[in-house]
Amino acid sequence: MFPWGGLLGMVLGLIIAKLPKGPQSLFHLGTCLLGFWFALWLTSFAAYHVSITLVLNSLRSVFTGSLLDLPPGLAEALFFFYLTFLTFFLGYFGCWLVYRARLPWLVALIYSAILLVNLNYVKQDAVYLVCILGGALMLLVARVHLAAQVAQWRRDGLYTDRSWLRGMAWRCMQVTCGFTLCTLLLSSFLPFAQQTQSGVVFWDHLDNGWNNLVNGRFSWRDPSSLFNGTPSNFFDKRLHITGQVNLPRGEVLSYTSSNQKPQYLLGFTFNDFDGHLSWKSSLDQNATQYFEPNAMLQSDVPQVSDDQITTRVTLAQPPGGPAYIFAPEQPVRFDVSTAISYDVTANTWMQQNPLQKGEIYTVISQLPPHDPDLLTTVPLPERDPAFWNADTNYDIIKGSYTQIDEKDYSPRVLAQVKQWVGNTSTTYGALKALEQHLSDQTQFTYSVSNPDIVSSANVVDWLLQNKRGYCTYYASAMIVMARMLHIPTRMANGFSSGHFDEQRKAWIVDGQDAHSWVQAYFPNLGWVNFEPTPGYSTTSLAKPTPTVTPTQQAQKPTPTSTATAKNTPLTHHQPTPPPDAATGGTGVPWAGGISDAVLLNIALLALLIAVVIFGLALFASWWRGLYANSTFIASTYWRFCWLASKFGFAPRPWQTPYEYSGMLSQQAPGQVAPLWRLTELFVRDRWGPRSSVPSPDASAETRRMQPALRGMAWHLLLNKWRRK
Structure with a gap:
């Protein structure tokens, strides 16, 4: 429906461009205000059937920094309003620049830039669209240039015969069509340019600056914060996938294990993905069980095997947020009192009392099977449903860990899954294929310097297009792809194995080791870890070399020991300034005190001013034409x-x-x-x-x-x- 805005804008642009006299600046101002109200009317009454004050309140949220708190439907209406007004604006000034200013090249440049930006977010190959619009723009430029030249000849007093003029115009357009066709054909043979790292950093900062400016996420006291990515708290009850995450600095904990091997330390998992940028747990608030020290925990599998390890953990500093207690996967006993939350299986392990610096606890964990011969006996769910249904937990497992709406993703995602998996018939083979392709460092890059993903995009399409990100990007992509194959999967969060300190004879885990990976459920076997992040491995100490900006490198703290110097920080963050009561914690003056009536009166006053300005401009044009x-x-x-x-x-x-x-x-x-x-x-x-x-x-x-x-x-x- 929003193309009506562009159509109205082009009509008004053509009319005002053809007016011989008149204050063009007043025409522009009045027309833009009318376009604002047309977009507001179209959004409120024609498209979403909501009150005008509700849309105006959502527009106010753009400037107060509370845009992310809007309900999904209202956020969609706001985006519709933005598209409607943008198409009106581009249609109006595009026509005016062509027919009044005679600047078709400028129109072509602006439209091409907008087209290339929007092609980053399409969900399918649209090269044909570039060819069609690019060719049309070249023909338009040639035709307008010819018309301007003929008008100049007439002003110079040159005589132009009508039949000769038609013939010349026809020959000119023939040559232009041939030139356009050759240009498009030759451009298909040109190689795609690769950005340098400095170019990547520049565009990332530009993307962050625009997102922060629109959402009010910066402080006037610190102008440099405009170009910082939006930080997300990693140890929280909800995981937002952004350009950065807030992580504790320095050592968080150390551990020793009975098998003397490095371990991934799990603290909490998420199973509910909104399809775009946010993970949470679908747990019932009443589904929390409390266990005394050394009490046997409820197992995720029917039988507890003898393949167990004992891990002793020493807290150097609590990581903040909820009191998560970290341990190797599938813990069966803690020597401290714990609270276990469940969605279907255990998904959050917390200590009943707040974590304390220097606290020591011991956990016994049942390690899941890692034998490929055993795991490959599990077929894909769609190949052998009876095998999966033999697991007594599968019915509820399927309902919580396979949910996905494929309409949230482009057809490219499913096509990529089918290409990577091929004819694999086993669950383990399909998961390993996804893991190997996503962790392929020749195709994907582990990067801590990423622009914020726009709210209209999803992380999976974004990753397949940009081919870089940190662990949460890759884990989200693998989970979505696995669920497209009906494999139960979830997001696991905690710490990677850390590094070994020879003097202390313990594994040291720093805040930079905070990590997300994938867990897949195998019938009667439990949850098995998979690592899709490039450079990481659940069975080795390999760590990726993250892509960091020159600023991050300059600000990196000097290591105090050889052990800590071996690790590259996940990211480096500026300290978050405390919320300011005058600004609502966003750095932008808070406008929450304006009532709906005042807001509506302001909008009506703006409409009245637009009508008055437009009327005065028309009267001035008529007045100058009088006599x-x-x-x-x-x-x-x-x-x-x-x-x-x-x-x-x-x-x-x-x-x-x-x-x-x-x-x-x-x-x-x-x-x-x-x-x-x-x-x-x-x-x-x-x-x-x-x-x-x-x-x-x-x-x-x-x-x-x-x-x-x-x-x-x-x-x-x-x-x-x-x-x-």
Whole structure:
């Protein structure tokens, strides 16, 4: 429905461009205000059937920094309003630039830039669209250039025969069509350019600056915060996928294990993905069980195997957020009191008491099977449903860990899944194929410097297009792809294995080791870890070399020991300034105190101003065209007489110009001099010798008298009211 905005904008742009005279700046201002109200009406009444005040409140949220708190439907309506007004604006100024300013090249440049930006967010290959629009723009530029050249010839007094002109235009467009076709064909053979790292950083900062400016996420006290990515708290009850995450600095914990091997330490999982950028758990608030120290926990699998390890964990600093207690996957016993939350299986392990610095706890975990021969015996769910249904937990597992709406993703995602998986018939084979392709460092890059993903995009399409991101990007992509194959999967969060300290004989885990990976459920076997992030591995100590900006490298703290120097930080963040009561914590003045009635009155006042401005612009254009065939002096005199007639002081048929001016002088005795001088110039211009032409000095003098004549017109209007 929003193309109606572009159509209306083009019509108004063509009309205003063809007006011979008039204040174009006032036309632009009035038209833009009318376009704003048209987009508002279209959004409120035609598209979403919501009140205008509700849409205006959502627009206010853009400037107060609370846009992310809007309900999904209202956010969609706001985006519809933005598209409607944008198409109106582009249609209006595009037509005006072509038909008034004669700048088709500028229109082509602007439209091409907008097209290339929007192609980043399409869900399918649209090269054909670039060819169609690019060719149309080239033909438009050629046609407008030809029309401008013909108009210049006519102004220069050159004669152009109509048949010759048609033939020349036809030949010109033939040549342009041939040139356009050759350009498009040759461009298909050009290689795609790869951005340098400095270019990537520049565009990332530009993307962050725009997103922060629109959402009000920066402080005027710290202008450099405009280009920072939006940080997300990693250890929270909800995971927002953004350009950065807030992580604790330095050592968080250390651990030793009975099998003397590194372990991934799990603290919490998410199973509910909104399809775009946010993970949460669908747990029931009442589905929390409390266990005393050394009590046996509820297992996710029917039988507890003997393949268990004991891990002793020492907290150096609690990571913040909820009191998550970290341990290898599938813990079966803690020596401290714990609270376990469930969605279907256990998804959050927390200590009943707040975590304390220096606290030590021991956990016994049942390691899931890692034998490929055993795991490959599990077929894909769609290949052998009976095998999966034999697991007593599968019915509820399927309902919580396979949910996905494929309409949230482009067809490219499913096509990529089918290409990577191929003819694989086993669950383990399909998951390993997804894992290997996503972790392929020749195709994907682990990067901590990422622009914020726009709210209209989803992380999976974004990753497949940009091919870089940090762990949460890759885990989200693999989970979505696995669920397209009906494999139960979830997002696991905690810490990777860390690094081994030879002096302390323990594994040291820093805040930078916070990590997300994938867990897939195998019938009667439990949750099995998979690592799709490039450079990471659940069975080795390999760590990726993240892509960081020069600023991050310069700000990186100096390591205090050899052990910590071996690790590259996940990211480096500026400290978040405390919320300011005057700004609502966003750095932008808070406008929450404005009532809906005041907001609606302001919007109606803006509409009234638009109508007034547009009316004044039309009147000014008509006024300048009144008596345009006369000389400047005569048209000024006739226009003054027209105004005086409308005020009740029309000239009599028998009056001469001097007699009429004398009558008007009686109504405004203090301002007679400019009127008598204008009358004298008019008589000389009208009845003087034909050979005489008004001198520039006389025209300049008439121009200087206009303010005084306007003052006299006001006096005549006041006299008319007094007589009434």
